[in-house]
Amino acid sequence: MILKKREIICISILLLFLGPYFSVLLISNRIPIKRIDNKMLAPQENLSIISNSEDFNLAGLNTWEKMILKFDKNNNGLYDHFEDNLSSIIKSLPKTSGTGTEIEIIIQFPEKYDYSLATSLFKKYGGTIINTYEYVINGFSGSIKIDKFFQFYDHLKQADIPIFIEQNEKYKTNLYYTSLSLNLRPYVWKDLDGGYKGDRDGSIAIMDTGIDVSHTFFDNYSDDDPDYKIIGWNDEVNDLSDPYDDDGHGSHCAGIAAGQGPPEFDLSSRAVSTVSQDLDFTTYPYPIPDGSYLKFDVFRFNVTNSGKIQVELNYTDITFSNDQIQGWFYLKRGNSVVNSSQKSDITREENLTYFVDSDSLGIYTLNFYGHFEDNTNNGFVENPHSIFRATIHWPFDPPTLGCGNVWQGVAPKTHLVGVKTSDITNVLAGIEWIVKNRDVYNITVLSMSFGWEFAGLPISVPSVINAVDYAVENGTVVVVAAGNYGPGGNLIGSPADADNAIAVTAMNFKDQITSYSSQGGPSYSGNTVKPDITAPGGSSLHLPIYSADTNYDDGDYYSDYFINDTMSAQGTSMAAPAVAGAANLLIEAMGGGGNSWDWNTGKKSKLVKALLLMTATETAGLRREGYTSFYPTLERGYKDVHEGYGRVNIDAAIEAWTVNLTSPINITKMNIWLNTSSTDPYGKHATAGYLNLVKDQNYLINLTVPAGADYDLYLYNNTPNIYGEPIPIALSVSSTKGKDEIINYTATHDGKFFLVAKAIGDPIIIISEEEDDDNGRVEDEMTLFEFLLSPLGLLIIFSCVAAVIIIALLIKKAVSKKRDDYEFIDYEFNNNIN
Numbered sequence: 001m002i003l004k005k006r007e008i009i010c011i012s013i014l015l016l017f018l019g020p021y022f023s024v025l026l027i028s029n030r031i032p033i034k035r036i037d038n039k040m041l042a043p044q045e046n047l048s049i050i051s052n053s054e055d056f057n058l059a060g061l062n063t064w065e066k067m068i069l070k071f072d073k074n075n076n077g078l079y080d081h082f083e084d085n086l087s088s089i090i091k092s093l094p095k096t097s098g099t100g101t102e103i104e105i106i107i108q109f110p111e112k113y114d115y116s117l118a119t120s121l122f123k124k125y126g127g128t129i130i131n132t133y134e135y136v137i138n139g140f141s142g143s144i145k146i147d148k149f150f151q152f153y154d155h156l157k158q159a160d161i162p163i164f165i166e167q168n169e170k171y172k173t174n175l176y177y178t179s180l181s182l183n184l185r186p187y188v189w190k191d192l193d194g195g196y197k198g199d200r201d202g203s204i205a206i207m208d209t210g211i212d213v214s215h216t217f218f219d220n221y222s223d224d225d226p227d228y229k230i231i232g233w234n235d236e237v238n239d240l241s242d243p244y245d246d247d248g249h250g251s252h253c254a255g256i257a258a259g260q261g262p263p264e265f266d267l268s269s270r271a272v273s274t275v276s277q278d279l280d281f282t283t284y285p286y287p288i289p290d291g292s293y294l295k296f297d298v299f300r301f302n303v304t305n306s307g308k309i310q311v312e313l314n315y316t317d318i319t320f321s322n323d324q325i326q327g328w329f330y331l332k333r334g335n336s337v338v339n340s341s342q343k344s345d346i347t348r349e350e351n352l353t354y355f356v357d358s359d360s361l362g363i364y365t366l367n368f369y370g371h372f373e374d375n376t377n378n379g380f381v382e383n384p385h386s387i388f389r390a391t392i393h394w395p396f397d398p399p400t401l402g403c404g405n406v407w408q409g410v411a412p413k414t415h416l417v418g419v420k421t422s423d424i425t426n427v428l429a430g431i432e433w434i435v436k437n438r439d440v441y442n443i444t445v446l447s448m449s450f451g452w453e454f455a456g457l458p459i460s461v462p463s464v465i466n467a468v469d470y471a472v473e474n475g476t477v478v479v480v481a482a483g484n485y486g487p488g489g490n491l492i493g494s495p496a497d498a499d500n501a502i503a504v505t506a507m508n509f510k511d512q513i514t515s516y517s518s519q520g521g522p523s524y525s526g527n528t529v530k531p532d533i534t535a536p537g538g539s540s541l542h543l544p545i546y547s548a549d550t551n552y553d554d555g556d557y558y559s560d561y562f563i564n565d566t567m568s569a570q571g572t573s574m575a576a577p578a579v580a581g582a583a584n585l586l587i588e589a590m591g592g593g594g595n596s597w598d599w600n601t602g603k604k605s606k607l608v609k610a611l612l613l614m615t616a617t618e619t620a621g622l623r624r625e626g627y628t629s630f631y632p633t634l635e636r637g638y639k640d641v642h643e644g645y646g647r648v649n650i651d652a653a654i655e656a657w658t659v660n661l662t663s664p665i666n667i668t669k670m671n672i673w674l675n676t677s678s679t680d681p682y683g684k685h686a687t688a689g690y691l692n693l694v695k696d697q698n699y700l701i702n703l704t705v706p707a708g709a710d711y712d713l714y715l716y717n718n719t720p721n722i723y724g725e726p727i728p729i730a731l732s733v734s735s736t737k738g739k740d741e742i743i744n745y746t747a748t749h750d751g752k753f754f755l756v757a758k759a760i761g762d763p764i765i766i767i768s769e770e771e772d773d774d775n776g777r778v779e780d781e782m783t784l785f786e787f788l789l790s791p792l793g794l795l796i797i798f799s800c801v802a803a804v805i806i807i808a809l810l811i812k813k814a815v816s817k818k819r820d821d822y823e824f825i826d827y828e829f830n831n832n833i834n
Contacts, residue, residue, distance in 0.1 A: 072164060073629060076157075077153070077156070077157065077162075077163040077164060077165060078153075078164075078165050078166075079164065079165060079166035080627070080628045080629060082105075082165065082166050084628050090146065100145050100146075100147070101145065101146050101335070102143045102144060102145050102146070103143065103144065103145075103146055103149060104130070104141065104142070104143045104295070105141065105142065105143075105144065105149070105165050105166065106139065106140075106141045106165070106166050107122075107139045107140060107141070107142075107163055107164070107165050108138060108139040108163070108164040108165075108166075109138050109139050109161075109162060109163060109164075110138065110162055111138055112138065113138060113162065115138070115139065115140070115161070117159065117161065118156060118161055118163070119132075119140060121152055121155050121156065121159075122140075122142055122144065122152060125144065125148040125149075125151055125152040125155075126144060126145060126148050127142045127143065127144035127148070127149075127152065128142055128143050128144070128293070129141075129142045129291075129292070129293070130142050130143060130292070130293040130294065130295050132288075132289065132292060139164075153165070178256070178410070178536045178545060178578055179403070179406075179408075179410070180682050181509055181511075181536045181681060181682060182410065182535070182536070182578065182582065182648065182649075182650055182651075183649070183650070183651040183682075183684060184403070184410065184650070184651075185400075185401050185403045186401040186402055186403050187651050187684075188585065188650055188651050188654065189403040189404070190401070190402055190403050192651065192654060192655070192658075193589075193654075193658055196585045196588050196589055196654060197411065197412055197413040197585075198258060198411035198412055198413030198414030198581075198584055198585065198588060199411070199413075199414045199444070199584050199585075199587050199588035199592045199593055200413055200414065200415075200588075200592070201442055201592035201593050201594035202414060202415070202442040202443070202444040202445075202584065202587055202588075202592055202593025202594070202597070203231060203232065203414060203415035203416060203417050203441050203442055203443050203444070203445075203593070204257050204258055204411065204414060204415070204416055204417070204443075204444075204445045204446075204447060204577075204580050204581065204584055205232075205416075205417040205418075205419055205434050205441075205443045205445065205446045205447065205476075206250055206253055206254045206257065206416060206417070206418055206419065206447050206577070207419040207421055207427070207430050207431075207434075207446060207447065207448045207450075208249055208250030208253055208254070208418075208419075208420070208421070208447075208448075208449060208450065209245055209246070209247035209248070209249045209250035209251075209420060209422075210235070210243060210244050210245035210246065210247070210250045210251070210418055210420040211230055211233075211243050211244075211245055211250055211251050211254045211416060211418040212243070212244060212245040212251045212548065212550040212551055212552065213228070213230050213242065213243040213244065214551050214563075214564075215251060215255075215263075215548050215549070215550070215551055215564055216261070216262065216263060216264060216564045217229075217251070217254070217255045217259035217260060217261055217263065217407075217409075217547075217548040217564075218230055218251075218254065218255075218259065218260075218416065218548070219260070229258075229260065229415060229416055230243050230415075230416045230417070230418055231415045231416070231417060231441055232415075232416075232417035232418070232437065232440070232441040232443070233417070233418045233419075234417075234418070234419045234420070234430060234433045234434075234437075235420045236419065236420060236421050236422075236426030236427075236429050236430050236433075237420050237421065237422050237426060238420075243418045244552065245420075245550040245552060246550070246552045246553075247550065247552075248549055248550040248552070248567055249449070249569070249573065250418070250420070251547075251548045251549065251550045252547045252548055252549070252567060252569050252574070253447060253449050253547075253573060253574070253576070253577040254409075254416055254418070254548065254577070255409055255547035255548035256409050256410065256545070256547050256574055256577040256578055256581065257409050257410060257411065257416070257447055257577035257578070257580045257581040257584075258409045258410070258411045258412060258414050258415070258416050258581055258584070259407070259408060259409040259412065259547060259548055260405075260408050260409070260412040260413075261405045261406075261407030261408040261409070261412070262405040262406075262407040262408075263407055263548070263549075263564050263565055263566050264562070264563060264564035264565060266393050266562075268307070268308070268393070269397075270307065270308075270310075270393040270394055270395055270396070271301075271393070271394055271395075271396040271546075271566070272391065272392070272393050272562050272565045272566070273299070273301070273391070273392055273546055273549070273565055273566045273567060273568060274389065274390070274391045274392075274549060274554055274560075274561055274562055274565050274567065275298055275299060275389070275390055275567065275568070276387065276388065276389040276390075276554045276557050277298070277368070277387065277388055277389075278387050279294070279325060279370060279384070279385065279386045279387065279388075280385050281383070281384045281385060282320070282383045282384070282385050286380075287380030287381055287382045287383075288372050288380065288381045288384060289372070289379065289380055289381070290372065290373065290374035290379050290380060290381060291371075291372065291373075291374075292371075292372040292381070293369065293370065293371055293372070294325075294368075294369075294370035294372070295367065295368065295369050295370070296367070296368055297365055297366070297367055297368075298329075298366040298367065298368050298390055299364075299365065299366040299390065299392050299568070300363060300364075300365045300366075300568075301363070301364055301365075301392065301394055301396070302362065302363055302364075302396065303356050303360075303361050303362060303363075303364055303394050303395055303396065304361060304395060304396050304397055304398045305361070305395040305396070305397050306356055306357050306358050306361070306395065307355070307356060307394075307395035308353055308354070308355050308356070308393075308395075309331065309352075309353065309354045309355075309356060309364060309392070309393070309394045309395075310351060310352070310353050310392070310393040310394075311329070311331060311351065311352040311353070311366060311390055311391070311392050311393075312349075312351055312390070312391040312392075312393075312561075313329060313341060313348070313349065313350050313351070313352065313388065313389070313390055314348075314349050314388060314389040314390075314557070314561075315327045315345075315347070315348050315349075315386070315387075315388040316346070316347045316386060316387055316388070317346040317347070317385075317386040318385050318386060318387065319381075319382075319383060319384050319385050319386065320382075320383050320385070321375075321376060321382045321383060322375040322376055323372075323373060323374055323375050323376060323380075323381040323382055323383075323384060324346060324373050324375065324381075324384070324386075325370045325371065325372055325373070325381070325384045325385075325386040326344050326370065326371040326373055327368065327369075327370055327386060327388055328340065328341060328342045328343075328368070328369040328370075328371065329341040329352065329366060329367065329368060329369070329390070330366070330367040330369065331352050331354055331364065331365075331366055331367075332364065332365045332366075332367060333360060333362065333363070333364050333365075334362075334363075338354045338364075339352045339353065339354050340352070352366075356395065364394070366390060366392065368388070370386070372384055387557070389554055389557050389561065391561055391562050391565070407546075407566070409547070409577075409581055410577075410578055410580075410581025410582055410584075410585065410650075411581040411582075411584040411585050411588075414581075414584050414588075415441070415442075417434075417441050417443055419433065419434065424452070424461055424463065424464060427464055427467075427495075428463060428464065428467050431446075431464075431467040431468065431470075431471055432467070434446060434471060434476065435470065435471055435474050435476070438474065438475060438476055438599055439597075439599045442593040442594060442597065443476055443593075444475070444476060444477060444583075444584065444587050444593035444597060444605070444608075445476065445477045445478075445479065445580050445583045445584050445587070446471060446476050446477070446478045446479070446580075447479050447480075447576055447577045447580035448468075448478065448479070448480045448481070448495055448576065449480075449481040449571075449572070449573035449574075449576045449577065450481070450573075451481070451483055451493050451494060451495065451496065452493060452494060453493065457485070457491070457493075458483050458485055458491055458492060458493025458494075458518070459493045459494065460493055460494045460497055460524045461493075461494040461495070462494075462524070464494045464495045464498075465494055465495065465497065465498040465524050468480070468495045468498040468500060468501050469498050469499060469500040469501075472500035472501070472602050472605050472606065472609075472724070473500070473601065473602040473605075474599065474600065474601075474602070475597060475598055475599040475600065475601070475602065475604065475605050476605055477502065477580075477583045477587075477605045477608050477609060478495075478498070478500065478501045478502065478605075479501070479502045479504060479576050479577075479579045479580040479583060480495050480496040480498070480501045480502065480503055480504065480576060481496065481503075481504060481571070481572035481573045481575065481576040482496045482503045482504055482505040482506075482517060482518045482520065482530065482531040482572045482575075482576075483496060483517075483518035483572055484516040484517065484518065484571050484572055484573075485516075485518040485519075486515060486516055486517070486518065486519070487517075487518075487519040487624060487627060487630035487642070488519060488630070489519060489521070490519070490520055490521030490522065490641070491518040491519055491520070492518045492519075492520040492521070492530045492531060494524070496518075496530060496531070497523045497524040497530055498523070498524065499523050499524075499525055499527050499528045499723045500602070500606070500609075500723055500724060501532075502532045502533060502579060502583075502609050502612065502613075502724075503520070503530040503531040503532045503533075503644070504531060504532070504533055504534065504535055504572060504575045504576045504578075504579045505517040505518065505520075505531040505533075505534045505537075505572055505575065505642070505643060505644065506534065506535065506536070506537020506538070506539075506570075506571065506572045506574065506575040507534045507535065507536060507537065507575070507619070507643070507647055508536070508537075508538065508539035508542050508625055509536060509539075509542045509681060510542070510622070510625075510677075510681050511619045511622055511647055511677035511678075511681040512539075512619070512622045512623065512624060512625040513534060513619070513622075513624040513625070513631070513632060513642050513643055514537055514538070514539045514570075514624075514625055514626075515539070515624065515625050515626030515627060516570075516571065516572075517534075517537070517572055517624075517642075518531070518572070519630065519641050519642055520641045520642075520644075521641050527723060528723050528725065529639045529641065529644075530641075530644070531641075531642075531643065531644040532609075532613055532639075532644040532645065532725075533579060533612060533613060533616050533643075533644045533645055533646070533647075533648050534575065534616075534619075534643045534644065534646065534647050534648065535575040535576075535578040535579045535582070535647070535648045536574070536575060536578055537570060537571055537572050537573075537574045537575035537578075538569070538570030538571070538574055539570060539625055545568065545569070545570070545574060546566035546567065546568050547566060547567070547569070547574075548566065548567070549565050549566050549567035551563045551564065578648075579612070579648055582612065582648055582650040582653070583608050583609075583612065585650055585654065586608055586611060586612065586650065586653050586654055586657065587608060589654045589657050589658055590604070590608070590657055602724070605724070606720050606723070606724030607718075607719075607720060607724075609720070609724035609725075610716070610720035610724055610725060610726040611653045611656055611657060611726075611754070612648060612650075612653050613644070613645045613724075613725060613726050614645070614653075614656070614688075614714065614716050614726035614728075614754060614756055615649045615652035615653045615655075615656055615686050615688050615756055616644070616645040616646040616647060616648055616649060616686075617646045617647055617649055617676075617677070617685040617686050617758045617759060618632060618634060618635065618636075618640075618643065618645075618646040618647075618677075618758075618760070618761070619632050619643060619646060619647055619677040619678075619761065620632060620633070620634040620676075620677075620760065620761040620762065620763045621676065621677070621678040621761035621762045621763065622677055622678050622761070624642060630642065632646075633763065634760070634761075634763040636712055636731075636733045636760070637712065637714055637728055637731060637733065637758075647677060647685070649685050649686045651684065651686075652685070652686035652687055652688045652756065653688070655687060655688040655689055656688035656689060656690060656754045656755075656756060657690065658690075659688065659689035659690065660689065660690060660692075661689035661690065661691050661755055662690075662691050662692045662693075671703070671704050672684070672687060673706060673709075674686065674687065674709070674711060674757065674758070674759035675759055676759045676760065676761035677761060678761045678762075679761075685758065685759050686756060686757060686758045686759065687756075687757050688754060688755060688756040688757070689754075689755055690752050690753065690754050690755070691715075691752070691753045691754075691755055692751070692752055692753075693747040693750070693751065693753050694747060694750055695747050695748065695749050695750045696746065696747065697746065697747055698744070698745070698746045699743075699744075699745050699746070699747065700742070700743075700744050701713070701715070701742065701743040701744075701745070701755065702740055702741075702742050703732070703740060703741040703742075703757055704740055705737075705738055705739060705740050705741060706738065707737070707738040708737055708738060709737060709738065709759065710734075710735065710736075710737050710759070710760040710761075710762075711741055711757055711758065711759060711760065712731065712732065712733045712741060712757070712758045712760050713731065713732045713733075713741035713742075713743055713755070713756070713757050714728050714730075714731045714755070714756045714757075714758070715728065715729055715730040715731065715743055715745060715753055715754070715755055716728055716729065716753065716754040716755075716756065717729050717753065717754075718751050718752045718753060718754070729745070729748075729753075730743045730744075730745040731743070733760075735760075741757075
């Protein structure tokens with residue numbers, strides 16, 4: 001552990017001031033408890049997070065306090081991300097009428113806290129309550145004008161009401177922009193060595209809910225190949241012989257990995273996508289109050305050409321009683337409503353249309369607004385239940401850049417193998433089937449976008465971990481979704497916590513880690529750190545990724561309204577098949593998954609993993625979306641718990657295998673401009689090649705770095721570690737901008753080595769701005785052990801010891817004096833907050 005001068009000063013101050021406090025905790029495990037009104041309260045009974053209510057549940061206090069500490073660092077009642085966004089929200093408002101703009105918020109209170117006063121105040125300041133919650137959270141959501149929000153917030157604070165306020169946000173994702181983000185279109189698919197579009201000799205296994213063989217995404221991919229796209233199928237659930245998908249999730253993932261597209265267009269050559277929603281509240285133990293509202297985004301889509309948007313709506317209220325949910329729909333461009341449906345019919349079919357001219361291109365949203373209406377005059381809506389389906393037609397024809405249709409997946413020319421599973425037992429059987437048939441269908445990659453949880457948290461499943469590791473050891477690259485549990489600890493479970501797997505987290509199209517992506521930590525065994533890499537997964541702040549929908553049905557509508565259309569989804573489930581497709585492209589560059597592939601060991605499957613990881617680049621300088629205190633840290637070639645090695649760069653991974661920099665070392669091929677994620681998420685972030693080095697020969701490698709840029713240079717061994725992680729044998733990682741990177745290396749053996757150059761962004765927190773010295777250390781650095789043995793360190797240690805002795809004597813005296821004033825109980829002090 002290395003400490004800078006400023007860190008030494010900070011630690012010294014903290015120890016001097018906090019040493020006496022911690023000494024108290026170490027001295028005694030018997031704390032005086034004062035009885036008040038027959039309740040046991042700790043002496044610090046005036047904490048602001050404690051409710052004045054007599055019925056307040058102290059068990060709920062720990063949960064509430066834990067949330068506050070994680071997401072409200074300054075304890076002012078505002079979610080830190082929302083607080084940071086308030087200033088930008090205000091700046092974006094119109095000067096004349098901006099204060100009248102409404103924002104949607106969610107307000108939470110401690111468990112069982114009576115927040116009736118807060119709802120009254122919210123209405124007093126003009127707020128409209130959208131929904132109240134009794135189970136998932138204790139609180140309500142609503143909309144309020146921005147100027148009135150601040151008055152409402154101030155009133156809450158003056159009344160000392162414990163609150164946690166966040167802004168209403170939603171999520172979604174898009175395939176065309178995935179191809180741009182991964183530099184597939186046009187560089188990998190067209191320009192790099194004539195283009196790589198998928199290994200025709202190999203296949204990707206999609207273990208999921210199935211693949212719909214009838215969809216146009218999965219037809220024959222060329223006229224001269226008689227094989228279907230789906231060349232293998234194993235149904236571990238229903239044991240049916242033909243591929244199908246009765247859910248849609250598996251087809252969506254398969255389309256991202258290797259779908260060839262396009263979907264079916266309508267007669268006006270517009271894109272079509274369908275969504276259905278089941279609003280079933282019949283399982284709620286209590287009726288919903290009259291006047292409650294439910295509001296969410298149904299679609300978010302990008303109109304690239306002039307033409308007509310058409311929304312075909314089917315809405316049916318099937319509430320058993322005379323009460324109902326009135327369903328209203330709003331078509332918006334930005335915050336402006338361009339068309340709407342506000343009818344109160346229980347059952348209806350109608351169309352919303354809007355003509356888009358060249359001046360109104362861009363992002364449009366379809367919103368749903370559900371109003372809970374009491375028609376029995378008892379004040380509540382009993383057993384509310386409704387369903388709706390929306391089919392959207394919109395002009396979407398962005399530039400193809402000479403790379404085929406805009407809907408195709410990452411590896412559109414390769415084959416697919418479908419494996420339908422649903423539980424641990426048939427997942428194990430499915431993996432075993434893949435291992436047995438890996439050389440029959442040349443299954444070089446397995447994609448898995450699922451996991452298991454208990455009590456809402458991911459769990460490890462040792463049997464599945466062993467199966468995943470075994471598949472990798474037998475020649476199959478296994479790519480797994482990291483999970484959608486967000487940050488705040490190690491939240492990656494099985495199968496992503498298997499050491500040999502490539503655990504994939506999700507980024508948006510600005511290269512930010514998405515709000516929902518699971519933060520990681522040590523794997524199940526503790527031998528590796530997860531996640532491994534990040535890829536596009538979609539978010540609420542960007543365009544949705546549309547991939548194949550199933551023709552089986554439209555969810556709760558048992559017939560499919562528009563066959564061969566698309567559906568939208570977001571999550572690490574979408575990021576994993578993108579990396580699976582990238583792995584297939586790399587395998588194509590390595591010679592393909594035919595007779596030359598190694599099916600008996602994990603050498604090649606782990607080498608594929610190593611090449612993907614060594615060419616990934618960190619997104620330093622970008623915060624995780626939706627959070628201010630959780631973001632990737634700059635590790636310069638190593639992992640962190642948010643993004644692993646960084647964002648996937650399949651272009652650089654292929655270059656590492658195919659671009660020869662030897663005889664003599666032709667480093668000029670790498671002297672190109674590289675972009676960081678913060679400057680250009682669609683740019684080139686890394687470049688690479690290979691060197692054939694001779695044992696005992698010295699090599700001097702000099703990378704010219706442009707003025708104002710920060711590049712790092714890495715030399716990797718051809719053999720990764722036993723888990724498939726890359727081993728850097730030499731590196732040059734100066735933090736000085738414009739300074740050339742130099743590697744001086746004497747080869748320890750003959751063989752192939754990989755040279756990788758990466759663009760490095762500015763970290764969010766700059767620890768030191770001093771330049772490196774010749775030994776790679778910064779001036780005035782010292783280890784923690786060196787610091788403790790320094791004069792200042794020894795002084796602090798002796799001061800703390802003296803403080804402990806003095807405070808111990810004072811406590812002993814005070815306890816002796818007050819023994820008659822308080823009743824003591826045995827209490828084990830716990831310094832952890834539950």
